Amino acid sequence: MKKTIWLLSLLALLSSCSSCGDGGNGNQGNTITVVESVAPAFDADSAYTYVARQCSFGPRTMNSAAHDSCGNYIANELARHGAAVYNQYANLQLYDGTPIRARNIIASFDTANACRILVCAHWDSRPWADHDADKNKHKSPIDGANDGASGVGIIMEIARQLQQTPPPVGVDLVCFDAEDCGVPDWAEYDGDTGDTWCLGSQYWSMRVSANGYSARFGILLDMVGGKNTVFCKEQLSMHFAPSIVDKVWAAGQRIGYAKYFNNSVGGGVTDDHVPVNRQAGIPCIDIIGTNADKMEGFPATWHTVNDNIQHIDRPTLKAVGQTVLEVIYSEK
Ligand code: AHN
Numbered sequence: 001m002k003k004t005i006w007l008l009s010l011l012a013l014l015s016s017c018s019s020c021g022d023g024g025n026g027n028q029g030n031t032i033t034v035v036e037s038v039a040p041a042f043d044a045d046s047a048y049t050y051v052a053r054q055c056s057f058g059p060r061t062m063n064s065a066a067h068d069s070c071g072n073y074i075a076n077e078l079a080r081h082g083a084a085v086y087n088q089y090a091n092l093q094l095y096d097g098t099p100i101r102a103r104n105i106i107a108s109f110d111t112a113n114a115c116r117i118l119v120c121a122h123w124d125s126r127p128w129a130d131h132d133a134d135k136n137k138h139k140s141p142i143d144g145a146n147d148g149a150s151g152v153g154i155i156m157e158i159a160r161q162l163q164q165t166p167p168p169v170g171v172d173l174v175c176f177d178a179e180d181c182g183v184p185d186w187a188e189y190d191g192d193t194g195d196t197w198c199l200g201s202q203y204w205s206m207r208v209s210a211n212g213y214s215a216r217f218g219i220l221l222d223m224v225g226g227k228n229t230v231f232c233k234e235q236l237s238m239h240f241a242p243s244i245v246d247k248v249w250a251a252g253q254r255i256g257y258a259k260y261f262n263n264s265v266g267g268g269v270t271d272d273h274v275p276v277n278r279q280a281g282i283p284c285i286d287i288i289g290t291n292a293d294k295m296e297g298f299p300a301t302w303h304t305v306n307d308n309i310q311h312i313d314r315p316t317l318k319a320v321g322q323t324v325l326e327v328i329y330s331e332k
């Protein structure tokens with residue numbers, strides 16, 4: 001009996017301590033926070049399956065059969081979820097002049113709606129594991145489970161939700177090609193100004209406004225499914241679209257993912273959101289994974305052969321996918 005009372009008072013003490021930092025509103029004791037979420041539930045198992053399926057084709061490197069087959073799979077799956085799908089094909093060139101056949105896959109919901117939100121990710125995978133610890137693997141292609149497939153997996157699950165529960169705004173899901181064939185570390189090549197990356201998004205962004213398209217804002221997803229990942233506020237996103245960063249981070253924190261959506265500002269990244277901001281004129285942010293151990297840099301599997309399905313984490317997919325859904329369904 002005595003032991004129980006002692007335990008109870010210890011618990012009371014602990015809970016009153018944890019409420020000391022409640023902002024000084026005098027609200028002592030246990031505060032139950034009711035999370036008001038307006039979006040349908042994002043299914044992380046479903047997103048995980050979409051990531052695994054993309055990886056099952058093999059590395060989605062430019063000009064490969066796996067790339068072609070996976071492109072068909074993504075386009076068919078998005079159409080099956082009720083999107084109007086447009087394939088934008090482009091003949092482009094790698095940094096060394098190699099011709100590549102690129103394909104941006106654009107899936108639109110509620111096309112009559114003038115208010116539109118863009119969600120994008122790249123679907124190609126890097127042809128070279130140039131950051132692998134093993135030098136012998138620097139020319140091996142990667143699965144890109146996190147770097148590529150995770151963002152597209154979330155996009156496919158979002159498509160499934162959009163069909164089941166139409167939101168108040170129109171949504172365009174864009175899977176960019178040829179993001180990850182920028183100059184490899186081992187290449188003897190001077191003059192990488194960053195434009196050897198993000199070839200598909202550059203192509204799309206240079207043409208989209210002439211085609212009469214715009215969006216209220218965009219959200220790019222990159223490396224959004226790794227273990228041991230947090231999301232810092234990416235510097236170029238803060239430059240181009242600080243209010244969108246704040247909106248997305250606030251939504252994530254509001255619905256319970258403060259552990260993932262960290263308020264610190266990370267470094268700037270050359271990524272698909274740059275041409276979307278600069279050429280397309282659409283304010284677009286990048287939700288991009290940071291290594292949680294170091295609180296800086298990319299996840300440990302980045303551009304290594306370990307970027308495979310074994311290192312994909314459902315809770316990370318859930319945090320990002322649910323947050324993006326929350327932003328979409330909160331928009332008026
Ligand atoms: C550079 O390393 C220049 N950009 C990183 C963009 C990226 C590559 N995201 C995923 N893979």
Ligand code: ZN
Binds near residue numbers: 126147180303
């Ligand atoms: Zn990459």
